[in-house]
Amino acid sequence: MEPLSSYLILSSALVGIGIYGLVSKRNAIRLLFSIELIVNAANINFVAFARYSNPPILSGWVIVLYSVAAAAMEAAVGLALILVAFRLNGTIDVRKLNRLRG
Amino acid sequence: MTDLVFLALSGLVVVSAILALEAKELIYGAIWLAFSLIGVAGLFILLGAEYVAMFQIAVYVGAVVVLILFTIMLVQRERGRIVEEEEPGRLGRAGALIAGLVALVVAGAMIFLAPVSPETPEFYQVSLRELGRSLASSYSGALVILGLLIGATIVGALTLAKVEREGKSNGTA
Numbered sequence: 125m126e127p128l129s130s131y132l133i134l135s136s137a138l139v140g141i142g143i144y145g146l147v148s149k150r151n152a153i154r155l156l157f158s159i160e161l162i163v164n165a166a167n168i169n170f171v172a173f174a175r176y177s178n179p180p181i182l183s184g185w186v187i188v189l190y191s192v193a194a195a196a197m198e199a200a201v202g203l204a205l206i207l208v209a210f211r212l213n214g215t216i217d218v219r220k221l222n223r224l225r226g
Numbered sequence: 227m228t229d230l231v232f233l234a235l236s237g238l239v240v241v242s243a244i245l246a247l248e249a250k251e252l253i254y255g256a257i258w259l260a261f262s263l264i265g266v267a268g269l270f271i272l273l274g275a276e277y278v279a280m281f282q283i284a285v286y287v288g289a290v291v292v293l294i295l296f297t298i299m300l301v302q303r304e305r306g307r308i309v310e311e312e313e314p315g316r317l318g319r320a321g322a323l324i325a326g327l328v329a330l331v332v333a334g335a336m337i338f339l340a341p342v343s344p345e346t347p348e349f350y351q352v353s354l355r356e357l358g359r360s361l362a363s364s365y366s367g368a369l370v371i372l373g374l375l376i377g378a379t380i381v382g383a384l385t386l387a388k389v390e391r392e393g394k395s396n397g398t399a
Binding site for chain 2 (some may be wrong): 131132134137138140141144148150153178192196216
């Protein structure tokens with residue numbers, strides 16, 4: 125059985141990859157990918173901590189169920205926003221969508 | 227044995243997460259994202275949470291990735307293909323630097339601050355009956371709020387994405 129710290133290292137690697145995408149990518153859909161990766165890192169942590177606490181607790185599983193549902197909703201709204209932005213501007217490059225800049 | 231499975235799954239998760247962000251075509255990026263999410267589901271199974279893994283596959287791979295694929299097709303159909311401009315290398319290096327620092331700090335903080343028990347508890351199978359009972363009793367308020375949130379989100383997304391007939395609509399049926 126691998127120790128808890130291996131799961132923690134894996135999830136922080138996922139957080140790092142997601143933040144790299146958020147900082148360096150220009151396509152709005154790729155930013156959505158990065159957000160999903162970060163949410164998944166958090167979910168891995170929830171399940172791993174729930175599994176390794178002694179005795180194992182159920183709330184880790186339950187909160188992951190809720191978190192997955194919330195992430196799906198967030199993706200739906202984000203994709204709708206991307207569609208609207210594309211329709212209005214003809215691009216989904218987040219560095220060109222700066223009409224609201226003061 | 228479990229060590230090998232864990233190594234293979236985490237390799238799958240990390241490599242396909244990187245490929246999802248770096249693939250040239252956005253469609254292939256979405257497919258790699260699906261592989262990464264399936265790998266996370268495998269990790270859940272390894273942690274004894276089969277139901278969560280099934281939920282993850284059904285919702286993420288079945289709904290979110292399919293939604294992303296449809297959006298990519300919608301965005302591509304009107305323009306031929308998405309022109310993704312190359313990021314300046316400076317930005318990519320800055321991103322990699324910030325991401326590495328954050329990952330190091332997060333990993334260090336979690337490993338040193340986590341209440342790690344010296345011996346891992348014996349394998350614990352969460353039963354579906356127990357999970358369902360707690361969802362219906364102690365977590366039922368949150369479940370109701372989640373349902374309301376889903377309803378509001380669907381209405382909001384539909385309102386946002388609706389194509390208006392008059393004005394400068396694209397007229398796609």
